[in-house]
Amino acid sequence: MTNSALPNQRWDIFCAVVDNYGDIGVTWRLAKQLTTEYSIHLTLWVDDLKSFSHILPELNPKLDSQVQHGVTINHWTEPLPTPFIPADVLIEAFACNLPAEVQHSMLECHKKHKSSLGAPAAPLWLNLEYLSAEDWVEGCHGLPSLQNSGLKKYFYFPGFGAKTGGLICEKDTLPNRMQWQADPSNRLKLFTQLGLSGINLTDTVISVFSYESAALLSLCQLWAQSSTPVHALVPKGRSLNSLTSLIASPISELQAGQQIGFGNLTIHILPMTDQQGYDRLLWSCDINIVRGEDSFLRAQWAARPFVWHIYPQEDDYHLVKLDAFMDCYGAEMSPELNQLWRGLNVAFNQEQIAATQNEWQKLLLNRQALLDHAQQWPINALIDEDLASRLVQFVKNS
Template identity: 45%
Template sequence: MPPTWDIFCTVIDNYGDIGVTWRLARQLASEHSLHVRLWVDDLTAFTRLCPSADPQASQQWQQGVDVRHWASDWPACATAEVVIGAFGCRLPGPYLDALAARATPALWLNLEYLSAEDWVEGCHGLPSPQPNGLRTVFFFPGFTAKTGGLLRERDLVQRCLAWQTDDTARQAFLARLNVHPAPTARLISLFAYENPQLANWLDALIEDVQPTHLLVPEGRILADLNAWFGEALAVGDVRRRGGLTLQVLPFVSQQDYDQLLWCCDFNAVRGEDSFVRAQWAGQPWLWHIYIQDENAHWEKLEAFLKIYRQGLSDEAAQALLAVWRAWNMDRDMAQAWRALQPHWPTLQAHARQWRSAQAARPDLATALVQFYRNWL
């Protein structure tokens, strides 16, 4: 019998935690034939990503995964051979007691946040003894051979490439969302936290020589969008100003969001899950990193930019840095965006090269399975 896996997820507020764990659970079940239980404390958030799910069910099967509601009233259940606590979440006390009572130890992994910082390589795979006699092991996703890799389904890049060369499928998908861009328009997706530089960027898009069709899935950035337009926009609304067409989209499933990214010429994303999916889309992109106190997130941002810009010319690298820093550090986004335009072909080629390089590494799910085998 294949080993059983338990994944615990505490939903915070931005879908990144449940987004990552839901993708991981599906891949472990479908590609590695594992019995996976995904314990989620907020099924309402889960149903935003998996519309077929029942937000009231204590247990349900979704896409091969045993999804359980993680409630304060913990049910008696057997522990798994592999236990993953995502992003430092604290496992239920009764479950920890059951882990400590096992005749044969389970592998308890602490799946950490994705980061390109130098110290990650040194901490990946390190054990951490716990007061109850158990120990957990730090497992870091990452971009180098000394980390756990990135979430990537086995055929993801091939599916993306096939999609991007199939104009019929692309147009049919956009039509399903009621998106009908002009033939010459550049298609941009925007998924972000609140950002004071949005108005600056929109002003620049209005004046662009090439028209833009901006797709905004409903989310936190809508408040800034409403302030710029001077009205409350709703899902389905389309507005035009100068060379900019703006359209508000509904919050979509993970599969649909992937395809939206594949359709677009440029993707502005946020957090961790969409951060990784934009890289697999192989198009120029922009990351809005999760904001931390005292701007602690800037160090994480700069660490990624240090490795991502490798291979770019000095001019293209500086233009890329200027846009990412403007978006994340409240600098002049309009000026940075205009300076980026001459480097567009270079950034397109670089995004594809980066995707190929990362796809040559083991994916996160495979790395986790191999880590367990080695541990045995």
């Protein structure tokens, strides 16, 4: 598909910021990719610009409208700061509730189009859903839902199968990652840029971006007993809430670049970084512990062994989603390696202390096999088109 597949089309994406960075992280990557690779005139409406600015430092949270990386970013307030004019495509990210004035504008456009053939049609209305590897996703992807207003809304499901909406991955992500990892000095340069000191090339470096977990504390206690240096790179936030017993200072007083030593473990406090910087961090670590959707997917493109701390849901439904992904990711592993990787992820997510420590020690003995699989996985996962390519094709077909 060429970049001129949808020339001069205008799209709107609405995103409500949830959990600070998860939803906006995915949405911002998609907005940039659609603008850069497909020349779409895109307006991104965001309700929390302050949280957004943490991953886009050049963003000015005080402005109602601005352009960043070719994307028009508008502050989503109610009422909207500017009159809403329906575009060609409207995407509500992750079932956010569209403002009444937006739905009213779409309905009026729909009525005019029905009464006059020359009037523009209402936007193609899509709900971008959360990523899941569950089997039912293929059957639900792309289905329309007739709203009470008479408008149709289509459900767009990202996924790992050929009949889903695909996975977000910019065209230059994998080539850039391979070039970065080909030169080991890149990671030391990055650590220096981040204000992290005392890390040698042969040390084990682990990035940690998790929710609160007693399993994380148990891993830190295990790493402290390692025979070789271990460095845990942890941003200020929820992961550190699990480590208060190891850290003398209050979490709120910790500064980026600060180090906490505990046996052979050094905990480094990471500064906040933009998305490109976070990608490079994942590329530079030996093992990554990630959470949510955006960091979970970027850890896969990093081609490094990883642990996914999935967001807990009622009735442990998150474990069903975890199991579905492990089936997918582990399909090409040997049975023994698959069992090891599954065991670690399950133990960590269920906060099974002894099991988490035992499975981690097994992981260290099989790191090369896990690394080999992690390097092949992105190639397998992207054998078909990525999410943006499939989304553009879906719009063309609709």
